[in-house]
Structure formats: structure tokens, C-alpha cells
Amino acid sequence: MFDDRVPATDFATVTALTETGPGAFDADVHPLWTIAGKPNGGYLLAMLGRAASGLGPHRHVIAASAHYLHSPDPGPVRITAEVLRAGRSASQVHARLMQDGRPCVDALLTVANLDPDAKPYWDAGLPAADAPPPGQCVRLAGTSPSGAPAPPIMDEVRLVMDPASLGFAVGRPSGRGELRGWLALAQDAPFDPVSLLFAVDAFPPATFDIEMAGWVPTLELSVYVRALPARGPVQVLQRAQLVDAQRVDEVCFVWDRTGRLVAQATQLAGIRLG
Amino acid sequence: MFDDRVPATDFATVTALTETGPGAFDADVHPLWTIAGKPNGGYLLAMLGRAASGLGPHRHVIAASAHYLHSPDPGPVRITAEVLRAGRSASQVHARLMQDGRPCVDALLTVANLDPDAKPYWDAGLPAADAPPPGQCVRLAGTSPSGAPAPPIMDEVRLVMDPASLGFAVGRPSGRGELRGWLALAQDAPFDPVSLLFAVDAFPPATFDIEMAGWVPTLELSVYVRALPARGPVQVLQRAQLVDAQRVDEVCFVWDRTGRLVAQATQLAGIRLG
Numbered sequence: 323m324f325d326d327r328v329p330a331t332d333f334a335t336v337t338a339l340t341e342t343g344p345g346a347f348d349a350d351v352h353p354l355w356t357i358a359g360k361p362n363g364g365y366l367l368a369m370l371g372r373a374a375s376g377l378g379p380h381r382h383v384i385a386a387s388a389h390y391l392h393s394p395d396p397g398p399v400r401i402t403a404e405v406l407r408a409g410r411s412a413s414q415v416h417a418r419l420m421q422d423g424r425p426c427v428d429a430l431l432t433v434a435n436l437d438p439d440a441k442p443y444w445d446a447g448l449p450a451a452d453a454p455p456p457g458q459c460v461r462l463a464g465t466s467p468s469g470a471p472a473p474p475i476m477d478e479v480r481l482v483m484d485p486a487s488l489g490f491a492v493g494r495p496s497g498r499g500e501l502r503g504w505l506a507l508a509q510d511a512p513f514d515p516v517s518l519l520f521a522v523d524a525f526p527p528a529t530f531d532i533e534m535a536g537w538v539p540t541l542e543l544s545v546y547v548r549a550l551p552a553r554g555p556v557q558v559l560q561r562a563q564l565v566d567a568q569r570v571d572e573v574c575f576v577w578d579r580t581g582r583l584v585a586q587a588t589q590l591a592g593i594r595l596g
Numbered sequence: 597m598f599d600d601r602v603p604a605t606d607f608a609t610v611t612a613l614t615e616t617g618p619g620a621f622d623a624d625v626h627p628l629w630t631i632a633g634k635p636n637g638g639y640l641l642a643m644l645g646r647a648a649s650g651l652g653p654h655r656h657v658i659a660a661s662a663h664y665l666h667s668p669d670p671g672p673v674r675i676t677a678e679v680l681r682a683g684r685s686a687s688q689v690h691a692r693l694m695q696d697g698r699p700c701v702d703a704l705l706t707v708a709n710l711d712p713d714a715k716p717y718w719d720a721g722l723p724a725a726d727a728p729p730p731g732q733c734v735r736l737a738g739t740s741p742s743g744a745p746a747p748p749i750m751d752e753v754r755l756v757m758d759p760a761s762l763g764f765a766v767g768r769p770s771g772r773g774e775l776r777g778w779l780a781l782a783q784d785a786p787f788d789p790v791s792l793l794f795a796v797d798a799f800p801p802a803t804f805d806i807e808m809a810g811w812v813p814t815l816e817l818s819v820y821v822r823a824l825p826a827r828g829p830v831q832v833l834q835r836a837q838l839v840d841a842q843r844v845d846e847v848c849f850v851w852d853r854t855g856r857l858v859a860q861a862t863q864l865a866g867i868r869l870g
Contacts, residue, residue, distance in 0.1 A: 430816075
């Protein structure tokens, strides 16, 4: 359910690649998948994940580490992907997104085949997946609860947030540095390892729940995809850990509809606090 | 204090690089910095960090993401480091460690200048740095409490563990998946961003505190260096989060002697459990 804001795009289209040679692709950064004109970092990493997972016998990105060099503008970009090692159980790939010959995002990716029948064996120290059901959450789209316009990308997905996470929108962040909620793609397209690379960076910065501080540019983003998600929306927890020297690290946990942890991430970002 | 086991090497020597051309270095993987004949992953990443931080005007690695392709043998290796972008406040570097022409470790690194006067601004969700003082911990070196020989690398550093973390050595892991303790370098050499890249991977796998499962090879390791450490030993917490599909993710926190968080890391490793 997308309320009254119907997405103009879908994830498969805005991350589509056109192969132009071995390991070389053309793509387009969509102007609607942006925040203040800058494309979302997870969206760009998902493009690199699509390039990396189409190269060999392995289909699922299980680990991706991106360093962000320069934010591309919406429009044409080129992607290169080089297999560093093609092993039996996994391959490693170096992928790069460029615009006008300038490197924008470099990533290393490990690609393997996730077993749909694998079961979790042990866990500890994981936070609980305890956002209220999507119907009790508030969609971020169009006009945010503060009256300010939400970024265009919020109309292109369905991102609903736990009301307890929404203090920032009315100038009363909780101070916990935690945002919880749910994410669905247009047409309820099922999540896969490529779109999970976007899911871990889809939420607003968890620092919104501490103090509003303008743009929080991602410097590094590392993602592990742990399992193939069940069909349906995913639950997301974005949590800030430490603000020091005008940088913040945030962790992200993504569970599928059944409550299974399917992806986790950590990122380091710049922030004008302190 | 190194008890009766005196290190035969020091960190600066075993990570020394000889420049052979622009961004090209020769190095030697030391046979004593190994576990069952395989070099420690953080040790190899520290070599890449040394290469990356010597290239330009920025001196401190603040983010490093490594993917492990092939474990090199002790002996000669070659390292290449390419500056992807040289910015005003930070540079990004792609570095690679090779042996006999075969890529072994690829890493992306962001290098900046850490301000020695920066102060932490906010934190939440960080575990406490609550290992007992080093004098109440047990050194892992020589013969472990189980009677089995400790890996050679344990004689080359001073790694002392909280007795509460040592259940694994006598066949009684706590089940919490947590190891706590302290780390010092030979001759009490001060830690810096390069040696912190080693510190985040110096401890045994936290899965030892769940169930012994043989070799736990690191697939990916991401490290953030948050501050320049005060002189002295560092406190380390290594914690497992989820074992699924024969892979485990572990997080690591490193505090300096004053209790300031100076480095944090996450890794994905293979494991024969489940």
C-alpha cells in the first residue's frame, strides 16, 4: 500500500545496466532517487552489486564494501567490474562507478550462492526486530510531519517509521540515535541481495534522532547479506553508535517479514556535530 | 611485561615496506605472525594501511575495508597502492597484496588526518570497556590453559584475556560469544592507526566462546579508526553476532588506556558450524 503517493519508478529500472563490453556497463542515476540532488549511497552500491553478481557462476553478493569518493549527478554513469578471483565457493570483484571519467564509488564485493534452505545456527547480541506493524507506522513521503518536503526518493519506495522514531520530524529527537520501521519497493517487488544493498542505507541518518545536522555524507559502507529474504517488506533498524571528530558510525539491521536477519551494515559518515 | 615469553619480532619490522616504484612495495610476511601457518588477516591489512598512508598528504587511515582472496604463505609479497582520489580533507586508496603474482588481499582505504585534540561528542549503544585490569588477566602464549600450544603470533604480542573469556581453553565456552582483554605490542610500542588495523583482528575468533570449530577464515574485514590512541595497551572486545549458512559476523571494539573508543571493526568469516 503506497497511500496517495504512487512511485514513478521501480527499483529494477533505476538500477538497470547496459553491458557495453566485458565487465563494462552503462547506467543512469535517476533524478528521483536522490536527497537534495545527491543520489542515495545504497542505491549506487546496488548498481555495483548488480554488475558484480552478473559476472560469473555466483549470483548473490554476500559482502560489499564501498568507499564514496565523489557524489555523481543524476544522469549517465559508467560502471566497471573486474573479477579479482573466481573461486569454487565464492568470487571477489572490484567494481567502480564513474561519471565523466571521474571515479565516484569504488567497491569490493564477495559473491557466492546463498542456500535458500540454510537456517540460522546461533545468535547473540542482536537487537530485537520490534517495530510496530507497518499499519501502525507513519510513511515518510510527500510532506513530512514537520511540514518540510520529504526527499524525492521517499516517494519512490514505501518507507514507514515507528512513531517513536519520528521525534526528529517535530523537533523532538529522542536522543537514542535509533530509527525503526519498514521498507517496501514499488509494486511490492521482492527483495534480493542487490536491493538489500540499498535497504541498509534507505533510512534517514540515525543521527536525526540525536540532533539535526544537515547532510550526513557516507564515507564508507559495508554490507553483509546473510540470507535470501522471504517475500514482503523488510524491517529496518538504523542505529548511531559514536560521534567523534565530526564523523559518526551507524549500524543497520534488516529483517525479512518472518523476522529473520537478512542483511546488516555499518557505515562511517561525516557530520557537522561536535 | 611479557612474562617469560619474549617476542622475537616487533610490529614495525614485520610490517616494514621497501618502496620499489610509485605505489609499489616489497614486504615479507613473517612466519611467526601466523596461526597454523596462515598469516593473521589484520596483520596483512596493516601492511596495506602502511602503504596507503605513506602516499600523500594524509597520514591516518580512518576507514579500511579488506576482502581476503587467498592466504599467502610466510615470505616475500608485493604490495601496490593506487590513489583513487586525492581530496582536501581525505584521500581514497585501493591497495593489494600479492604473492607470486596472485592477489591475496584487496582493500579500499580512506586516509585523513586525525585531530589529536578532537573529543567524542555523543555515544550510545556502545558496550562497556570493562575487562579487568591487565594484571588480573591471563596471557595467551606458549602453552594455552588447555595444554595445547598457542599460535606463534601469541608470543609476538602481549595478549591477555579476562579469565571470564577463557572458558574455551578448558572446553567450557560461556556461550555468550564474547572475548575481552588487552593487547600490547613488543617493547610497548605505541599504537597508531596502522597497528590498530591489526588490533581489531588480533584476538581469537569470538566463536571460540560458543563452540570450537577449527579455522575461522576472515572473508571481509572493515575497520574504522576513530581517534589517535593514548600511549599504552589497548582494551579489546571481540563479539560474535550471528552464525548462519556457515558464516559468522563479529564486531570488535578497541579502547585506549584512558577508555576512549579508538577503533571498531566488523568482519564476516567462514565457520564450520550449523
